[in-house]
Amino acid sequence: AKALMAEAASRLAAANIPEPAREAETLLVEVVGIRREDIYSQDPIIPHEKAEMYRNAYMRRAGREPMNYITGTVEFDGLEFSVGKGVLVPRPETELLVAEVLKRVEAPKRVLDLCTGSGCIAISLARRFPEARVLGTDVSGEALTYARENADKLGIKNVEFLEGEGFSPVHGQSFDLIVSNPPYIAEGEIEALEPEVKDWEPRGALVSGPEGVEFYRMIAREAGRYMDRDAFLALELGAGQADAVCAMLEVEGFSGVETVRDLAGHERMLFCFYAS
Secondary structure, three states: OHHHHHHHHHHHHHOOOOOHHHHHHHHHHHHHOOOHHHHHHHOOOOOHHHHHHHHHHHHHHHOOOOHHHHHOEEEEOOEEEEOOOOOOOOOHHHHHHHHHHHHHOOOOOEEEEEOOOOOHHHHHHHHHOOOOEEEEEEOOHHHHHHHHHHHHHHOOOOEEEEEOOOOHHHOOOOEEEEEEOOOOEEHHHHHHOOHHHHHHOOHHHHEEEOOOOHHHHHHHHHHHHHEEEEEEEEEEOOOOOHHHHHHHHHHOOEEEEEEEEOOOOOEEEEEEEEOO
16 A cells, blocks of 8 residues: 555656645545555555556546545535535635624524535535525536535435526525625636646636626625525625625625635625615
8 A cells, every 4th residue: 555655646746736645645545445544554455446446546636636526525514525527626715604604693594505516505504504494506507416416415404406697596585694605716817726726627616707706796786686684695705805895785785794804814704784
């Protein structure tokens, strides 16, 4: 096992993967199914078939495919979500958004998660608010396949997923909590991102338009029609977008706007009320 892992680490290092030894070890644990401690205490012989699976996995990683696409899972809010090509990998910043919502909202009855992707926000909130009815919407049918699979696998029954753009799937409905982690990268910025993101993750989940704030403008303009009086809106933001998004929301009648910084110090989350 150790020799195979060294071979993987050297291949990953040649592909400029940060922390190649750690990633080689993680792939061995996840793909071959060996316990981390056994690699070092026993150095087991890997059967040919498993060794080939491992080689295939580390060559995919050397091609800069996201680690979570190769393992097929990601942990989010203490739950294991299935992910793969065609759906955005949930980020730690989004876990922070869920945690901040839980601090601010007591017992919502109807919750909407716009741009739900893998369903990580919708499912996490449905689990925390078992009395709520949670809807997740996304324009990508492929992403919603993962979202539905995740809800089934995790046994979360009070969540439903609908396909369509923006608010169109929930026309005529109203909510007391709307949450969204929408696309917020400007078209001109995508090429500067690491290959794992720009070459593998779905563009539609990343890029908003020429400015990067187009989706927030749509939310500011339309969300009020779908919100009960004093309903709560929670958004994840791109770095440096807080001022622009705050201004859009205030113009459209949202109040009590506050932002919360992420661990890197960026204003990453925005919360406000709709007082119709």
